[in-house]
Amino acid sequence: MAVTIACTGGGTGGHVFPGIAVIDQLKKIGSSTELEVVWIGSGKQIERDITRRFDVPYYAVPSGKLRRYFSLQNFLDIFKLIAGVIVSIRLLKKLKAGVLFSKGGYVAVAPVIAARILGIPILTHESDRDPGLATRIAARFADYILLPYEATRVEHFSEISGEAHGTQQRRVVVTGNPVREELFSGDAARGRELLGLPEADPLVLVLGGSQGARQVNLMLKAILPQLLEQALVVHQMGEIDYESSADPRYITAALFQEEFPHILTAADVIVSRAGAGTLWESGTLGKASVLIPLGGESSRGDQVRNARLFTERGAAVMLEGDSLSSESLLEHIHRLLQDKAERRAMGQAAAELCPPDAARRIAELIYSHALSARETERETERGSARGAIQK
Numbered sequence: 001m002a003v004t005i006a007c008t009g010g011g012t013g014g015h016v017f018p019g020i021a022v023i024d025q026l027k028k029i030g031s032s033t034e035l036e037v038v039w040i041g042s043g044k045q046i047e048r049d050i051t052r053r054f055d056v057p058y059y060a061v062p063s064g065k066l067r068r069y070f071s072l073q074n075f076l077d078i079f080k081l082i083a084g085v086i087v088s089i090r091l092l093k094k095l096k097a098g099v100l101f102s103k104g105g106y107v108a109v110a111p112v113i114a115a116r117i118l119g120i121p122i123l124t125h126e127s128d129r130d131p132g133l134a135t136r137i138a139a140r141f142a143d144y145i146l147l148p149y150e151a152t153r154v155e156h157f158s159e160i161s162g163e164a165h166g167t168q169q170r171r172v173v174v175t176g177n178p179v180r181e182e183l184f185s186g187d188a189a190r191g192r193e194l195l196g197l198p199e200a201d202p203l204v205l206v207l208g209g210s211q212g213a214r215q216v217n218l219m220l221k222a223i224l225p226q227l228l229e230q231a232l233v234v235h236q237m238g239e240i241d242y243e244s245s246a247d248p249r250y251i252t253a254a255l256f257q258e259e260f261p262h263i264l265t266a267a268d269v270i271v272s273r274a275g276a277g278t279l280w281e282s283g284t285l286g287k288a289s290v291l292i293p294l295g296g297e298s299s300r301g302d303q304v305r306n307a308r309l310f311t312e313r314g315a316a317v318m319l320e321g322d323s324l325s326s327e328s329l330l331e332h333i334h335r336l337l338q339d340k341a342e343r344r345a346m347g348q349a350a351a352e353l354c355p356p357d358a359a360r361r362i363a364e365l366i367y368s369h370a371l372s373a374r375e376t377e378r379e380t381e382r383g384s385a386r387g388a389i390q391k
Contacts, residue, residue: 009103084110098373283354
């Protein structure tokens with residue numbers, strides 16, 4: 001009898017891709033007769049596209065956005081959250097879910113609450129150095145709280161490690177961030193071949209995430225002529241700002257798909273935001289990065305704190321405040337391209353900060369709970385059968 005593992009999270013690719021990395025490991029650990037894995041999301045097209053690509057059954061539930069500021073929309077979203085909990089309870093019962101794995105985002109809150117009501121074991125994972133509101137809520141109900149860094153545990157969760165939670169002990173485990181295994185099969189020569197780029201020139205890869213990054217795009221545009229004199233440039237622009245390029249030294253795309261592992265492996269320097277997924281994908285491959293984090297005026301400031309951690313460890317350089325300019329960006333890229341020793345040292349520091357086995361470690365924890373859930377179900381069935389015989 002297969003145990004259903006329900007995974008939840010969404011809103012952006014940054015929530016879904018790490019979950020897919022864990023699902024890939026689950027499929028390697030357990031057979032299809034043991035485990036059935038599904039995804040519960042918000043219904044956004046990007047979530048559907050990613051899960052369809054990796055052949056993961058997808059279900060959508062109502063979800064209200066969690067805001068850290070006053071808005072009348074917050075009151076309406078309370079009803080969306082309640083509806084999401086009700087739908088999630090029905091869905092988890094229908095699926096006979098044995099375990100819920102939350103990858104974060106506001107959509108995960110309703111399934112987490114529903115799972116706690118139903119007594120389903122919950123494991124929740126945070127990707128950023130500082131936990132978001134969704135994770136802080138989910139952590140109140142979770143049996144396992146999985147974190148990316150030791151600093152996250154010490155600064156935010158040290159007081160609840162081992163704390164009693166019903167009949168269970170709540171456990172806080174530093175696992176790192178899951179990265180898709182396909183990234184480790186990237187081939188640099190293949191990446192250049194796919195893009196039609198020569199072998200000799202250095203390659204700068206500019207990443208704006210699945211939704212793009214207008215600030216990064218504009219900064220790059222201002223220095224592109226000078227940069228192309230030094231290097232080839234590959235630019236993931238996002239769909240909103242996408243513009244095709246006729247320059248063979250400047251390759252643009254809205255979003256890279258299957259070719260991404262090869263392109264990332266080929267890159268000499270990465271320019272990106274400081275979202276957790278992008279940081280770990282670059283870090284596990286030992287890439288030197290120039291980070292332009294999304295500031296607190298546009299977010300909760302998680303990217304700034306992510307970037308500071310990497311900068312403190314020598315794993316990246318960060319542009320913020322007075323250093324946030326196109327000229328400074330060009331200067332940092334130029335220095336890294338010219339100084340191979342600094343580039344190598346930065347990449348090594350990034351690799352040490354981002355161990356590659358997080359997806360496997362998380363999958364093993366989930367699998368252990370899935371086996372326990374299956375055994376509990378079997379015991380219940382045996383007890384029911386004995387009771388029927390006695391009658």
